[in-house]
Amino acid sequence: MKLYNYFRSSASFRVRIALQLKSLPYDYLPVHLAKGEQLQPNYAALSPERLVPLLEDQGRRLNQSLAIIEYLDEIQPEPPLLPGSPAERARVRALALDIACEIHPLNNLRVLKYLTRELGQTEDTKNAWYRHWVESGLEAVEQQLAGHPATGPYCHGDMPSLADCVLVPQIFNARRFDCRLDHVPTVMKVFEHCMQHPAFIAAQPSNCPDAEQ
Numbered sequence: 001m002k003l004y005n006y007f008r009s010s011a012s013f014r015v016r017i018a019l020q021l022k023s024l025p026y027d028y029l030p031v032h033l034a035k036g037e038q039l040q041p042n043y044a045a046l047s048p049e050r051l052v053p054l055l056e057d058q059g060r061r062l063n064q065s066l067a068i069i070e071y072l073d074e075i076q077p078e079p080p081l082l083p084g085s086p087a088e089r090a091r092v093r094a095l096a097l098d099i100a101c102e103i104h105p106l107n108n109l110r111v112l113k114y115l116t117r118e119l120g121q122t123e124d125t126k127n128a129w130y131r132h133w134v135e136s137g138l139e140a141v142e143q144q145l146a147g148h149p150a151t152g153p154y155c156h157g158d159m160p161s162l163a164d165c166v167l168v169p170q171i172f173n174a175r176r177f178d179c180r181l182d183h184v185p186t187v188m189k190v191f192e193h194c195m196q197h198p199a200f201i202a203a204q205p206s207n208c209p210d211a212e213q
């Protein structure tokens, strides 16, 4: 397998965690987002949406990190990243989507660039935008985790799931942009627990071949 990705990309980080959890080896192909390599014709030919991650497996190209993770879960079912019952799976998917759909797209690189370049917003306004969507979005996740009987050391029970693969990278992003996190204690407890796990440690940005300070 080949994974086109970028060390700081949280959507890529989600897939790296899943690959590590499943002990699936892969070639790491860096796409330098800050230098705009995702927009170059050679990458755009592979990824019409010009986004990372992109997974190549046996001639197939897969995009969208959540779809990739579910694909990995199906071709390599152990350890499972989705729980056993339909209601439990719906809970885990909803937690993942609350971050992947409701927070992350608003703060993506191209959206932030559009705010400053095309709409003429200042760095301070851009950062306020970023923090607003992260802080309010994580508060909604906190409300779903705190006090829920299915919440364990991980988002759902005592095994990492799709929800943890999505939560952890969002916290790395939040920290980079100095977002408040003291209002989401359950989220942070799950995050700290995940970051004890070797798969999450191995997949983190600082351990990537293209890592920069």
Ligand SMILES: N[C@@H](CCC(=O)N[C@@H](CS)C(=O)NCC(=O)O)C(=O)O
Pocket: 008, 009, 010, 011, 012, 033, 038, 050, 051, 052, 053, 063, 064, 065, 066, 100, 108, 109, 110, 111
């Ligand atoms: N929903 C997509 C999001 C992918 C995405 O937004 N990737 C970002 C990095 S985290 C990207 O490639 N950004 C490039 C850009 O904004 O130009 C997924 O989950 O894979």
